[in-house]
Amino acid sequence: MKNKTIKLKSRPVGMPLISDFITVEESLPEAGSGEILLKAIYISVDPYLRGKMSGTKDPRFELDKPIASKLIAEVVESKNEKFKKGDYVSGYLDWKEYQVSDGAGIQQVDAKAASLSAYLGVLGVTGLSAYFALLEIGKPKPGETLVVSGAAGAVGSIAGQIGKIMGCRVVGIAGTDEKKELLITKFGFDAAINYRTTLDIEVAIAASCPNGVDIYFDNVGGEISDAVISNMNKYGRIAVCGSISNYNDTEQALSPSLLPLVVYKFLTIQGFLIADFAEKFPEGIAQLSTWLNEGKLTYSETIIDGFTNLPKAFIGLFEGRNEGKMLVKI
Amino acid sequence: MKNKTIKLKSRPVGMPLISDFITVEESLPEAGSGEILLKAIYISVDPYLRGKMSGTKDPRFELDKPIASKLIAEVVESKNEKFKKGDYVSGYLDWKEYQVSDGAGIQQVDAKAASLSAYLGVLGVTGLSAYFALLEIGKPKPGETLVVSGAAGAVGSIAGQIGKIMGCRVVGIAGTDEKKELLITKFGFDAAINYRTTLDIEVAIAASCPNGVDIYFDNVGGEISDAVISNMNKYGRIAVCGSISNYNDTEQALSPSLLPLVVYKFLTIQGFLIADFAEKFPEGIAQLSTWLNEGKLTYSETIIDGFTNLPKAFIGLFEGRNEGKMLVKI
Incomplete structure (x- = not known):
């Protein structure tokens, strides 16, 4: 054999x-x-x-x-x-x-x-990444606005649902109308944007986030992230969990410089490393299992x-x- | 009158x-x-x-x-x-x-x-900014490498000296040979770079930081910051205290996109707001005064x-x- x-x-x-x-x-x-x-x-x-x-x-x-x-x-x-x-x-x-x-x-x-x-x-690295990146870097508070890019993906769809559990307004960005629909109907997001059919993503985010963006859970990088970040509120937190739009780049992409915004808005931008939270995995798995069993989380x-x-x-x-x-x- | x-x-x-x-x-x-x-x-x-x-x-x-x-x-x-x-x-x-x-x-x-x-x-907002941004965002550890931009400026020159007190290798970036000289002779930096006369700032930083950059204390933004950040080590911390190169921009400057680096190197980039540390001002002033009186700090x-x-x-x-x-x- x-x-x-x-x-x-x-x-x-x-x-x-x-x-x-x-x-x-x-x-x-x-x-x-x-x-x-x-x-x-x-x-x-x-x-x-x-x-x-x-x-x-x-x-x-x-x-x-x-x-x-x-x-x-x-x-x-x-x-x-x-x-x-x-x-x-x-x-x-x-x-x-x-x-x-x-x-x-x-x-x-x-x-x-x-x-x-x-x-x-949901009970592996995917769910744990969503859980720890959102809670430990994003630090969501009830009433805040969370934007998730790559929202219909494995990590994004869980991050958005945890944001809802935490009492946030949650807006998802995805790349097809089917995914956009799923974000609302299956995952309970408050609003969703199809970046491929939106004329001006920055304007679309502003319209979906009337109180601005407090937390950005980023899976994609690139122009989508530039547009979200320009809508950030003061003291905003950006959990950078992936940059899939850049992974196949053969040279470094150009973006509007972030540093002036970081200064003016006192932003925190942090790259997420799951290994930093290894000691808390059992806690994370237990909480994710509870939410699954309570029907608060779907995947x-x-x-x-x-x-x-x-x-x-x-x-x-x-x-x-x-x-x-x-x-x-x- | x-x-x-x-x-x-x-x-x-x-x-x-x-x-x-x-x-x-x-x-x-x-x-x-x-x-x-x-x-x-x-x-x-x-x-x-x-x-x-x-x-x-x-x-x-x-x-x-x-x-x-x-x-x-x-x-x-x-x-x-x-x-x-x-x-x-x-x-x-x-x-x-x-x-x-x-x-x-x-x-x-x-x-x-x-x-x-x-x-x-040194005993006002300037010194306190250097003190809290370096210690609370930069979290310097002995043996780490700290790069300071705008290093001969009010905040930068103090941040670099505090980095030395904390046991870091400290490299400063400034815009004249006179300032570069002062960084070494007056402020005790380990190395200094004149960005105006350096052919390739990224290469110059790499040469001055043989172990890479662990902490970047940024006062300037722009191309200098792009060059420092591309030399950051994993788990690097960037305290963004100013972005003077951008303050007079009439449109948003373009930079190599930071987000992929944030992901790959698990960087933390944080905008500094002195008001966040108001309760600790007396502690900061006391420590800065002590260092001044001990001759560890000059301005x-x-x-x-x-x-x-x-x-x-x-x-x-x-x-x-x-x-x-x-x-x-x-």
Whole structure:
């Protein structure tokens, strides 16, 4: 039996191409003493992987080595006493159908408490990023206005809902009318803007935010962010969680200089690093689970079938092809 | 006896002009019951006044009304029991040779503890801005590298010295070779860069900061800031205390977009508002006085003589004509 793996063939320049990846067949590995054999079930594709491919984000992926991201896997053979056959686990693992692990960094997941895929989304890094970036950097107060870019995405849709739970007016920005509609009807945003069909995004934001913008949860960067930031109120907080509009740039984009606004409006702009909050993960997961069970939080997934579709799913992130968390089911 | 006052004649567009100001003579005011008559001794000119003139900074100055800034004055007549003739005071007051006040917002200053002018500089808003912006936003740790722009200016020269006291490597950026020399010899910076004679400021900063930049104390904005920020280390902190290169812009300047760097390097960029630290002013003044008396802190002043030279002194700030705090002696 052969085992497929996907390796980085060339570092993407600009938009990643299918040809930057290569699918290779290798022999099925065997679990040695203390090891487990894992069968991938869901593999997460995420925008931050782009930086690790081009080498701007550490640790970078090496050429001719497998890509890695967060996986949900089933233990199909165990020679490690901490795991037994049939367990479901999550971990930062290679893009392989089957792989062995010594169990380091591998967590058990409870398939009864939530759907397996939720552990890569709302109860995983995605949900925790939304939770900590909004609460710890955004510091939302009731009655304030929160704007979320990439609002129909995995992190954005959760950030917006948490903003509503915190009592904010929440305005989302997305790239299709369908997503705009979902923000209102499914995720309970107060207003939504389709930036692709809006003549003047800055004016549209001003119209949707009659009291200005107090908190900006940024997933996209670029012109959308420039427009939001020019609508910020004094003492505004900007949680920068992603900059997907820039990830494929081959040279540095130009924007209106932010620093004068930072001075005049006493803004705080902070890059979000999930690792800073590792100690609080259990608290975050508990709160997110509670909200899920109370029906205060809902989430979307876009699930692509088939291991070999991983590169296509990843590239789809930059084409706005996902609603919510993008996953590949093996 | 006539009393001179300087009023805002027109809102500056671009670089302020002498003709944006008008000197008017009016009759000498008289102190009523509960009031004091003040004679200006030193008047502070500061870059932030530019925003209040054009109306981008609140509260703005009104046309045909006096400009106001921080003054040191002598009480020449008192009908207020809290003050007596001969007292020296400081306060946010009009640009007038003489004026009356009911004493609200007026502080006594101790002419024996420090020179009168120091209360507009190192022991005033200038020193306190350097102190709180560096310590509270910059959070310097021993061994880290601090870069200060506008380093020979009033705030910058103090911020750099506090960085040295905190154990940082301190690199200053200034606009003349004379200032560059002063940064090293007078203020004890480890390295200095003259941005006007440097071919590539980004490369010069990299060369002066072999371990990268951990903290950037920004007084200037613009291309200098772009160059510093591109040299920031992960987890870098940027205290934005001024943006003098932009204050006279008539349209928004373009810069390389900051947001991708904020994401990749987990930067924090924060606008500094001295009012946020008002409760800690006594602590800050006490610490600054201690350092002054211990000889750990030195300061520069550029003192221009003559009330009617106030507009010229103010405009000089944007031409880099000051070394340290710019004051007008009446």
